[in-house]
Amino acid sequence: AQIPVEPHANPLTLLESPDPTLAANKKLVFDFWRTVLQAHLVERAAEFLAEDYVQHNPNVATGRAAFVEFFGQFPREPVKPLIDDLVTIVAERDLVMLAFRRELPDPENEGQTYTTTWFDLFRVTDGKIVEHWDYGTKD
16 A cells, blocks of 8 residues: 655654755745745746746746646636645755645545646746746646
């Protein structure tokens, strides 16, 4: 049997780092996720994303304007203090990775679910997110 994936018990501690640049990059990505992706406040995207932001998800075009257009179609929500289902944040060099708990229907057991981990990776330059990778597949 597999061990279920669980969100981090105290996710704000994940923002800590002895390296101030890594801590700042983690905080940037953490705040971007809460504000722009989770709450859909796309008018604040310029605070976090470079204008020439590169998107590697095949469903969203590259560029901050394309990002705003795509995510602007979702309903706005209040900004939460934490990221839903966050498992961990890892920062190295100019990269920040978020890992999330996902619960999905079990295709082998109707009516049951299982948990797995999904990842998003960001590259940060000069205090802005400049590139993104994830598990995205064509719709």
